Amino acid sequence: MGERQKLGVQDALWLEMDKPGNLMVVDSLFWTAAPIDWDRYRDVARERLWDRYPVFRSVVVRGEDGAWYWEEQPDADLEARYEQVVLPEPGGDAELQDLIASQRTVPLDRREPLWRAVLVDGFHGGSAVLFRGHHAIADGIRMVQLALSVFDATPDGAVAGERMERRQDHPSPAGPARSQGTSVASRSLRLARGAVTNPVGAAHSVVTLSGSLLSALPGDMDTARKLVLGTRNDTTGWTGTVGAHKAIAWSPPLPLDEVKAVAHANAATVNDVLVTCVAESLRAYLHTHHVACDSVTWDVPVNLKPFDPDLPLVLGNSFALVQLELPTDIEDPLRTLEVVRRRMGRIKSGHEAIVDFGVQAAISRMSKRLYRATIDLLANRAVGVLTNVPGPPMALYVAGEKVEGMMGWAPLTADQVMSFTIYSYDGKVFVGIAADAVLVPEHEQIVDGFADAFRRLTARSG
Template identity: 30%
Template sequence: MSLSKTLMSAVDRSWLRMDSPTNPMMISAALVFDQPIAINRLKRTLNERFLCFRRFRQRVVHEGDRVYWQDDPLFDIANHIHRIALPGHGGKDELQAITSDLNSTSLDFRRPLWQIHYIDNYNDGCVLLVRIHHCIADGISLVRVLLSLTDKTPEAKLSRLAVPTAVPATATGNSLRRFTNRVLDSGQAALEQSRLFLQSLRKEPDYPLKMATAAGNIVMDLIKLGLAPFEPQTGLRSPLCGRKQVAWADPLSLAEVKLCGRALRGSVNDVLLCAATGALQRHFRETGEHIPNCGIRVAVPFNLRPLRQPIETLGNQFGLVLVCLPVEVDDPVMRFRQVQENMNRLKRSYQAQVTYSLLDLFGRGPDILERRALALLSNKASAVLTNVPGPKEAVYLAGAKLVQPMFWVPQSGNIGIGLSIFSYAGTVQFGITIDRAIKADPNAVMGYFRDSFAELKDAALQRTEHRAAVGEV
């Protein structure tokens, strides 16, 4: 009986091929809990809620030019859960050191591409360090998967999900079924698109013109992306060594961030991007490095998956946009306005759809083409920055309360810095990962982030008070 296998999508294959010794393509999370978790209870939760996603039981296999997901015949959850402990009275420094070490280590490609390290002896609780390869799914999907392990109360309700069993099938049967489904899906999609086109044409006679305009805008965004200048040569862009350093800041109050955004008539995302910009500006000043007068760019993942879409299937459904951070602007409010304008311009563009299509194209072509294109694109950003919304209320895993979640995104090509923002239970978590070859202190940058936010908040409140004094609010 042959093992069941599924052809990997072109986009997921792109992320698989981006894996390198200097930049393992892993999304990692450090989840801090207020008390220890019983290992047997953790395994039961994973069996019922994590392994119901078949991808976590499958390994990657190569057959010629094709890449498949194949059921692991030797799958054992014990191969993926490892128990370790911090030395002595483990604190933040010790946890950051072991997280840095594990985030510098590639996953085992002989097995399904995920690992969980249960870390004992951290304060009075424990930590789960989760590492999952990017080819399995994008960050937003994986965050939702990890949150599916949790409950709103300490009393877990297991057995709400069942682990699907593999259905034996011949390779011929699988191929025929996939071909038939593909034909039917294509035919249904064509009919649906035709119906929607005719419906739109009846409602809007100028609909074809709008479609042509959108197509022209997409082409223009592709040209702009290709012609965008390379990043200025700063200390943030050095040849990488592959050893990572991670750090995180003490959480901010989400209510204060929202208050700051309202005072400046902007969004939470604008506030946090502005704080990150100020942190990088402070880094340049503290190291005595010249600040680029045209700003620096960061690659920001842009979700293309409907947030309400069920996570029954994984995979990557996002594009990348290049956001300019005005590190050369000294005034915090002016810096905020520039960030806001840059983000609004990108929201009206098709850059995310363009980069997603490029990933799909590269995944179908030869490896050398993708690596050359990746080198070209990675020269146009100094860092990767992601902002993922989390639960508004605290959640529990196997009876233990999640008190602090941190996430780190992988970097690709020669980018050596990843910035991660995650909102959770009324707080905003900010984390960073930096290649050791880059001359930057990750803990110092985290301090600069908090200082930058405090500076922006004070300026915003002063403006609110001034508007109130002159009767504008």
């Protein structure tokens, strides 16, 4: 038996929420145009993740007090956490998407550390890495930071030379070599300082507002309405019980500068513009499938701690889920943008994230059956989870190869059917969806519709 660390309240909550159709697993993806040297990649991952964070070497166990603990495994094997595959011909987007979709319902073995990585060769002649980590390990923002920690700012990244020095000076992985290795990771993380925050850009306001809960703000009335009366989420063709057949899709990236120009022209934020395109793409999808729907509600994660480039050794979860209602009944994209901007503003100007975090904490202390029912009730008010991750603005490198793109999908719960991700990196905006293949047929129309929606909004912006 190794050292034990008790799971936080939020961490234990996500641990208990796996269900066959929706697992509490965060799937993160990046890819390169050239093949990755996997030995070099494994060395970097060992140094910056495996050796630094005990949770990567730990399993979950029940204590005598009934609580969950991370228990470090002295004999844990890093190589056992990897699976190496070669994509079938022609090795394009469709083949990688099928691979990821097949993994979405594969549970992580509780007898092993709750993460795995699939090392993919043959993707457009290059490589890709699919990292799957249970939500109990960390929230989405920290998962992004963990992914960034294996990247460098240059092709050399000083990794090879520094690794040789560490092996010569500190042969033991438990010695000072760890702290030297984390400085490299910290430099990579600082590349994204102030960028990786949260989907609605409210991290700093949340921290500021947490000390003034007695002061009611305009958004608080909306928060009360959501908690008491619920949100508007019309029944559609995708309403139903989720199954084990999943689908993945993403669209070609948009230039971030063009998104900024549209935002500037409409006195809006980049996030307002991107979320408006989500609403417009859903409206077009529903229209194509002859479904009338006035509003679609999403769960949106909001980080409750300021960005810290030096991740603590104990990771965990510190976020709340707020509900964002997107209009799908407005034909003019500029009007949709105005509605989105107003609703996002109410979230930012209220205490919804803090209140929802407290509700989540209260739910986690219920009996398992009761909190499972409560979570399902609240979660089914939303069609799924919408995340917008503003990632590093410049190109990064992994094991000497340039990272061409990044993507990730948040886990879903209850009968939520879609995980929608907007991910900006290196001046480009990537859009992807993970969906229930039966309840959301022709799912690729939604991500394709995102680019169409942006073009319509650009044309209307003059």
